Amino acid sequence: MLRPIRKIYQFIVDKPIKKSGIVNHRYQVLEMIGSGSYGMVYLCRDLLTREDRILKQLRPSRRKAMNEIKLFHDEVSVMGNLKHHRMPVFYEAFSESGHYFYVMSYIKGVNLEDEIFQNKKTFNEKESLLFVAKLIQVVDYLHKKDIYHLDLRIPNILLKNNEPYLIDFGLAKQEKPNQSNENDRKELKLQDYYDIGDILLYLLYTTYSSKTKKALPWTEELSLRQETVLLVKKLLRMEKPYSSIDGILYDLYVAVKALEESE
Numbered sequence: 001m002l003r004p005i006r007k008i009y010q011f012i013v014d015k016p017i018k019k020s021g022i023v024n025h026r027y028q029v030l031e032m033i034g035s036g037s038y039g040m041v042y043l044c045r046d047l048l049t050r051e052d053r054i055l056k057q058l059r060p061s062r063r064k065a066m067n068e069i070k071l072f073h074d075e076v077s078v079m080g081n082l083k084h085h086r087m088p089v090f091y092e093a094f095s096e097s098g099h100y101f102y103v104m105s106y107i108k109g110v111n112l113e114d115e116i117f118q119n120k121k122t123f124n125e126k127e128s129l130l131f132v133a134k135l136i137q138v139v140d141y142l143h144k145k146d147i148y149h150l151d152l153r154i155p156n157i158l159l160k161n162n163e164p165y166l167i168d169f170g171l172a173k174q175e176k177p178n179q180s181n182e183n184d185r186k187e188l189k190l191q192d193y194y195d196i197g198d199i200l201l202y203l204l205y206t207t208y209s210s211k212t213k214k215a216l217p218w219t220e221e222l223s224l225r226q227e228t229v230l231l232v233k234k235l236l237r238m239e240k241p242y243s244s245i246d247g248i249l250y251d252l253y254v255a256v257k258a259l260e261e262s263e
Contacts, residue, residue: 023096125225149166150173
C-alpha cells in the first residue's frame with residue numbers, strides 16, 4: 001500500500017521547474033530533459049556566461065529525508081572529483097528555498113539508447129569491441145580514483161564524434177582505502193565489469209535478426225568468434241572473472257586481432 005501512496009505524493013510534489021524559470025539568479029530553464037528516481041535534470045542557459053548548462057535537482061519529494069540528502073551530496077562529491085574530457089565538468093552545488101541543486105557542463109551528444117532503438121544504429125562484432133575498449137578507458141580512470149559508477153547502462157552513455165561519454169553518477173560510490181576493505185572494492189569493480197559485459201551484449205545484438213520464435217542463449221543466437229565469447233563470459237562472471245582492466249583490454253586486443261586476421 002505504501003508504494004501507491006508514495007507515487008501519488010511524488011506526482012503532487014515533484015513539479016518540474018517551469019520553462020524560463022530562473023534558479024539561483026543565474027540559470028534559466030530551457031527544458032526538463034530527464035528524470036530518475038532521485039533527480040530531475042534540466043537544460044539551462046547560464047545567464048552569466050551565456051552558455052548552456054545541465055542543472056540537476058534532488059526531487060522535491062525526497063529533499064526532507066536526511067539519507068536522500070546525503071546521497072545527493074555524495075553524488076556532488078563524486079562529480080567534483082571528475083576531470084576527464086569524456087565526462088561532465090562540475091561547476092557548483094547550492095540550495096535554494098530548501099531545494100538542492102548542482103550544475104555541470106552540457107555535453108551535446110546523442111544518447112546511445114536512442115541511437116540503437118530509435119535511429120537503428122548497429123555495431124558489428126569488431127565495432128562493438130572497439131567501442132567497449134573506448135568505454136573501458138573511461139571506467140579505468142574512475143577506478144584509479146577509487147570511484148565505481150555502478151550504473152553503466154546504454155542510457156547513461158552519450159555519443160559525440162563516435163566517442164562514448166559517461167554521464168549520470170547518481171549511484172556512483174567513491175571508496176576511501178582506509179574506510180573499506182579490499183573485498184568490498186573488488187565487488188564494486190566486478191559490478192562495473194559485469195555492466196560493461198551487458199553493454200557489449202547490447203551492441204552485439206544490434207545486428208542480430210531472429211530466425212526463430214524460440215528464445216535461445218546468446219551463445220547460440222549470436223555468431224561470434226570464440227575470443228569474443230570468452231571475453232563476454234568473463235565480464236559476466238560465467239567464467240573466472242577479470243581481476244583488472246588490463247586483463248580486459250588484453251582480451252579485447254586478442255579478439256579484435258582475431259577478427260582482423262579472419263577478414
